[in-house]
Amino acid sequence: MTWNVFVIGLDDLSKRLLPHLRHAEEYAFHGLLSLDEVVHAEEYPFARLVDDALAQLERFPGPVDAIVGYWDFPTSGLLPVLRRERGLPGPTLAAFLKCEHKYWSRLEQARVVPECVPVFQALDPFDERAVESVEIDYPFWIKPVKAHSSHLGFRIETADQLREVLPVIREGIGRFGRPFDEVTALTELPEEVAAVTGHHCIAEAIISSGRQCTLEGYVQNGEVHLVGLVDSLRDAAHPSVLLRYEYPSALPDAVQARMLAITRRFLSRIGYDEAPFNIEFYHDDQSDRIWLLEINARISRSHAAIFQLVDGAPHFQVMVDVALGIPPRMPHREGPYPVAAKQMLRVFEDGRVRRVPSEAEIRRVEQAFPGTLVKLNVHEGMRLSDLKHQDSFSWELGVLFTGAETREALAERIAQCRRMLPFEIEPLASTAAR
Structure with missing residues (x-):
């Protein structure tokens, strides 16, 4: 049997990762709406996106078995609407909003886990x-x-x-x-x-003291399941700027267990079911207090490749299988490395891109360290301030996914890869960090 799975905003990175799912031969993946429509657009006319997606699904000659997505809004908002229209399983629109409407989510959090809410x-x-x-x-x-x-x-x-x-x-x-x-x-x-x-x-x-991590999981038949915890390492000068994700988390097991218990309490409260999620926490080492930062009604695309490096498959496996209504066939600790990272290649001043790593240089890095992936966000001649979806302090030139035997070896490998991936950024006459 082959399942038809429609992926909103199917991108090149995911096309490289989806074939690594367990039982990949059982899935037929189809793009639903383009990346330019749901990610890179200047405007997101939601009703039109819904109509266009439903029309595309209606034209498809076979059964539509699942609709999935890993991008943030509007993709995350399209999922419950399209699934409802097609009669597919997934969270209610209200449950989605109780996660992703930041104010409504805080109100619900304050009712069930007030000790975690600022x-x-x-x-x-x-x-x-x-x-x-x-x-x-x-x-x-x-x-x-x-x-x-x-x-x-x-x-x-x-x-x-x-x-x-x-x-x-x-x-x-x-x-x-x-x-x-x-x-x-x-x-x-x-x-x-x-x-x-x-x-x-x-x-x-402000709750950003201590160590930040993201709990990736899913809910199926009302039961909350853990997939893994990923650490977020931030820039010392700009604490809101992410530098790297590392998996698995280095937080103590007892702290991770408390985070999972908080997650179960909240998701049970709002009736979130039949979908993956990720929830971001801070753990204050000094006070041993756990803070809840935010909840996303989707997996984090940023973590997919590092799950593959450590566990043996991207956690797209969970996203797809839960959408199909089957128990996820996600492996655990079957990948080639004990630890892996997504390293953001950032700069903190605006400028014009004069050189990016060549295809040959990227291939050299990916071949030197098996499993490593490099993705560029910039091209020669562009101005960094033209990049979309950036934070208020930096520009992301690209990202690097790689793994190693230890955290120390991982840091050394990242540094080596960065030396092998040269960028040249020409400062502007009146440039300054945002």
């Missing part, structure tokens, strides 16, 4: 008295109720700084805010949530 409030960036409406203490973190990759996220130290960033937020918030409002209009919202639209922000106390 002080927070909704904030309307278009309100002339927005600064005066702040009720929490400075410093705090502000971000839209729907965005990703730290888009329009700022650490705010003073009221004056808030006044400076509000015009920036107002200018850019509609890119995700408009389509998110289309999604929330498809279900009934509690009164306390209905007033907080996609054009609102959430402000919350």
